[in-house]
Each structure stands twice: as structure tokens, then as C-alpha cells.
Amino acid sequence: MLKLTMGKVSIAASLADIWVNCTGSATLRAKYKLPDENKQSRKEGLTFHDLAKQVIEMITHPRIDAPIPGDFINTISVHDVLITQEMYEASVEYANDIFRCCNQKRILGEVQIEKETMLPVFGEGERCHPDVFVIDKDHKEIFIWDAKFGHSIVEVYENYQLLIYLMGITQNGDWSGWKVNLTIYQPRARHPLGISRTWSDSYENMATYFDKIIFAAYETKSGEGKLTPGRHCKQCVGKRACVANERAVFDIIDLVKYSDDTSELKGNELSLELSLLRDAKLLVESRYDALNAQAKYEMLNGAPLPGQKLETIYGNTVFDKLKITELLTIGDLMKIDLRKPEDVITPKQAIAVGLDENIVSQYSKTNKNGVKVVADDGTLAKLIFGGS
Ligand code: SF4
Numbered sequence: 001m002l003k004l005t006m007g008k009v010s011i012a013a014s015l016a017d018i019w020v021n022c023t024g025s026a027t028l029r030a031k032y033k034l035p036d037e038n039k040q041s042r043k044e045g046l047t048f049h050d051l052a053k054q055v056i057e058m059i060t061h062p063r064i065d066a067p068i069p070g071d072f073i074n075t076i077s078v079h080d081v082l083i084t085q086e087m088y089e090a091s092v093e094y095a096n097d098i099f100r101c102c103n104q105k106r107i108l109g110e111v112q113i114e115k116e117t118m119l120p121v122f123g124e125g126e127r128c129h130p131d132v133f134v135i136d137k138d139h140k141e142i143f144i145w146d147a148k149f150g151h152s153i154v155e156v157y158e159n160y161q162l163l164i165y166l167m168g169i170t171q172n173g174d175w176s177g178w179k180v181n182l183t184i185y186q187p188r189a190r191h192p193l194g195i196s197r198t199w200s201d202s203y204e205n206m207a208t209y210f211d212k213i214i215f216a217a218y219e220t221k222s223g224e225g226k227l228t229p230g231r232h233c234k235q236c237v238g239k240r241a242c243v244a245n246e247r248a249v250f251d252i253i254d255l256v257k258y259s260d261d262t263s264e265l266k267g268n269e270l271s272l273e274l275s276l277l278r279d280a281k282l283l284v285e286s287r288y289d290a291l292n293a294q295a296k297y298e299m300l301n302g303a304p305l306p307g308q309k310l311e312t313i314y315g316n317t318v319f320d321k322l323k324i325t326e327l328l329t330i331g332d333l334m335k336i337d338l339r340k341p342e343d344v345i346t347p348k349q350a351i352a353v354g355l356d357e358n359i360v361s362q363y364s365k366t367n368k369n370g371v372k373v374v375a376d377d378g379t380l381a382k383l384i385f386g387g388s
Contacts, residue, residue, distance in 0.1 A: 009221055013128050016160035020216040021232040023225025028238025034297050037237050041150050044087075047077040048149035049131070052091040053113050056132065059095060060111050074321050082321065087149070090187035092352045094147050097185055097196045098132055107136045107143065117168035121210075122217055130165035140178045142169065142203070147185045152235070156184040156197045157379045163209050170203065178203040192374075231279065233286055240290040249287050252280040278375060 009026040011019050018025045054069045069091065072083045098111065112133050119126040132145040144165050148154050156162070162182040183198045191197065219225045227244035239245045265273055299310050319327060331338035344350075347364040351357055 009223060011217060011220055013161045013164045015235075016164055016213070017154075018232045018236050019220045019225075020160045020213055021230055022228040022236070023216050023219040024227040024244075025225070025232075025236050025238055026220045027223055027225065028227075028242055029236065031238070032241040033237045034293060036297075037293065040081075043077075043079040043081045045149045046079045047081040047083060048087055048091060049114075049147065050077065050079075051083065051087060052094050052131075052147060055091050055095045056098065056111065056113050059099065060113075074324075084321070089349055089352050090149070093187060093195075093348065094145075094185050096352065097183075098145055101143065101183075102134065105136075105139070105141070107134055107139070107141070110134065117165070118171065119164075119168045120171065121167060121214055128165060128168045130169065133165065133169055135169070141181065142166070142175075142178060143181045143183070144169070145183045145185060147187075149188060150186075151188050153189045153191050154184050154186060155379065156182055156199045157382060158209070159184060159199070160209070160213055162199075163206065164213060166206055167210055167213070170207075175203040175207075180206045182206075229283065231282060234282055237290075239287060240294045245283070245287055249283050252283065274373065275375060 009030055011026050015026075015029075018029075051069055051072065054067065058066060058069060070088060073085055073088050075083055077083055101107070102111070112130070112135075114129045114131060115133070117128050117130060119128055130144055131147055134143045136143070144162055146159075146162055146165070159182060162184070166180060166182070179200060180203050181198050181200045183196060185196050187195050189195070216225075227242060229242075229244050229248040233239050233242075233245050233248075236242070236245075295305055295308055296310070299305055299308065328338055345353070347360045350360050
């Protein structure tokens with residue numbers, strides 16, 4: 001993670017997709033972020049990263065006195081989050097993804113984990129901490145990984161966070177002729193390209209983004225950045241107070257209100273309106289979510305809102321994971337078997353414990369639940385054909 005501290009506004013590399021596209025967003029974020037906004041997902045992300053770091057270190061630098069990461073399952077992390085079996089398995093699979101790549105490509109560099117990396121281009125003392133990276137001098141290749149534990153899909157192509165890490169890692173020396181591989185690992189987000197996605201290209205091509213990022217960083221820190229609405233608004237915590245976002249949403253509503261074309265759309269027109277409505281839906285829904293969060297916050301703090309009320313949401317009733325052993329003992333004493341019938345673990349779990357992926361693919365199947373129309377912005381083609 002990166003914190004820039006040039007001037008009044010600080011910028012996190014993990015939020016680069018927002019502030020590079022909208023240089024006014026960091027100012028709004030600093031002023032209007034609600035106290036608890038995204039707190040739980042941030043704490044889960046930190047816990048996942050801590051766990052993954054321990055798993056990777058256990059493999060790269062085994063120590064007899066090091067804690068065994070698997071022992072943390074069903075315990076509470078320092079970030080006050082329950083470490084679940086799912087989280088542990090995801091961290092093991094993330095480590096597997098890294099070492100599988102290192103083995104397949106015969107990478108001969110040292111695996112660096114959250115290594116402090118200076119960023120003088122953003123000012124003296126600035127730094128970042130890439131999740132994991134390897135510099136393979138023999139094959140002139142750089143590999144950078146970033147894991148995301150959230151459910152929202154993060155694209156790897158033109159990912160500014162990874163490009164900032166690349167800037168830091170390659171700040172000194174001549175990297176021309178090198179190949180760069182940037183990977184996003186997302187165990188909980190369903191993406192057609194899978195949970196591990198890599199953007200590979202020459203260093204020269206990746207470096208063409210650096211000027212844009214540096215310019216955006218300085219404009220953001222100046223406090224005079226521009227508000228530029230777009231898909232990145234979805235993740236922006238300042239949008240509840242953003243006039244540009246509000247205007248964009250009401251422009252869409254006006255467009256719908258004054259449209260009097262009743263003819264059936266075909267071909268390009270159908271595709272164009274579908275794309276417009278997809279973007280509009282994202283903007284309207286994300287603004288609704290932001291205002292909903294503000295209303296909830298105000299009502300929980302005792303400010304009534306006319307026409308709105310709070311209602312408790314109930315989920316499934318589940319056993320408290322911290323009391324499972326006690327519960328099973330009670331069941332045994334009462335001669336009631338509370339254990340699940342015997343079953344096999346999932347294909348993902350089987351790979352994590354060492355079963356060959358080819359065997360897993362022969363004995364498993366992925367169900368198809370129909371088809372859906374999605375935007376095609378050419379990213380897949382660029383990932384396949386754009387690299388060197
Ligand atoms: S809501 Fe959108 S336009 Fe407004 S500050 Fe955030 S990213 Fe920028």
C-alpha cells in the first residue's frame with residue numbers, strides 16, 4: 001500500500017483507479033468519508049494480507065519458531081476479524097499461484113513480500129509496499145502480484161495501483177528490453193478470466209502510463225483537481241457530496257425522461273443504448289448506495305429522516321464457529337450426531353492441498369447457468385494480443 005503525503009491530501013495507491021481518473025476525488029474523500037465506511041472490508045483485506053504474508057514467508061524463509069498460519073483458523077485477527085477456513089485456503093492458493101508461476105517460468109529471483117519501495121518521483125520520502133514481486137535478472141522479467149479479498153471485480157489491464165508499484169520498483173536503472181507481468185489475484189470475485197489474471201507487456205509500453213499517473217498525483221495533491229465522473233465513481237466514498245456525480249446522474253434521468261423514440265432498436269443502436277444504460281445503471285446505483293449509507297449513518301445517530309425508517313435485516317441462523325467444539329461435545333453427550341455426512345472437499349481445496357490440477361479437471365465440472373450480455377471493451381483481446 002502507498003501513502004502520498006505531498007500537501008494536504010494523502011492518496012493511497014489502492015485508490016489510484018479513482019484519483020488518476022478524477023483528480024478532485026481525494027479532497028472529497030478526505031472531507032466526506034463516513035467514519036465507518038468500508039471499515040469491515042478494509043479490516044478483512046488487512047487480515048487476508050497478513051495471513052498470505054505468513055504463508056509465503058513460511059515457504060520462502062521457514063523458521064522453526066514461526067507460527068503456523070493454519071493454526072489461526074477460527075481465531076480473531078489483530079484487525080478484529082474472524083479468520084475463516086475460506087480465508088486461510090484463499091491465502092494458501094494465492095501463495096500457490098505465485099510459486100506455480102515461479103516454477104513454471106523457472107524464475108530465478110528472490111520473492112519480495114511487502115518490501116518498502118521508495119518513490120522519489122512523488123517527492124522525498126514517499127514510498128509504497130507492493131504485495132509481492134520478483135525480479136528475474138537472467139530472463140529480464142519483472143513479476144508483481146496484488147491480492148484483493150473483496151467481491152468487486154478489479155481489472156488487471158491498465159491497473160494504476162500495479163503500475164505505481166512498477167514505477168517504484170524500476171525507479172533506478174535501465175529496464176528497456178525487459179518484460180513486465182502484473183497479476184491481480186481475487187479469490188472471491190467471479191471473473192471470466194479466472195481468479196488470477198495477468199497483464200504482460202514490455203516495460204516500454206507499461207512506462208507510457210507513468211506521466212499520466214505523476215500528473216494526476218500532483219494535480220490531486222494541489223487541492224485543485226477536477227471532478228470527472230465515470231465508472232470509477234462506484235468506489236468513491238466522496239460521491240454523496242459530489243455535484244459532478246449528482247449532475248451526471250440527473251443528466252441520465254433527463255435523457256430517459258425526454259426520449260420520445262419508440263422504435264425498436266437493432267444492431268449498433270441496440271448495442272449503443274445497452275452500453276449507455278449499463279454505465280447509467282452503475283452511476284445511479286452507486287449514488288443510491290452512497291446516499292443510502294449517509295441516511296443510515298444519520299438515522300443510527302438519532303437524526304430522523306422524513307419518509308425513511310431503519311429495519312433490521314436477518315440472515316440465515318448459523319452456529320457460532322468459535323463454539324463448534326463445545327457444541328459437538330453436547331451433541332455427543334446427547335447422542336445426536338451434529339456432524340455433516342462425509343463428503344469430498346471442493347476442487348479448489350483439493351488443488352490447495354496438493355492434488356494435481358489435471359486430475360482435478362478430469363474429475364470436476366463447472367456448471368453453466370445460462371449466458372448474460374456484458375460489455376466488450378476489447379480488454380481480453382488486448383491482454384492476449386497486446387503483450388510482447
Ligand atoms: S463521485 Fe466521481 S466525480 Fe465525484 S469525486 Fe468521486 S470519482 Fe470524482
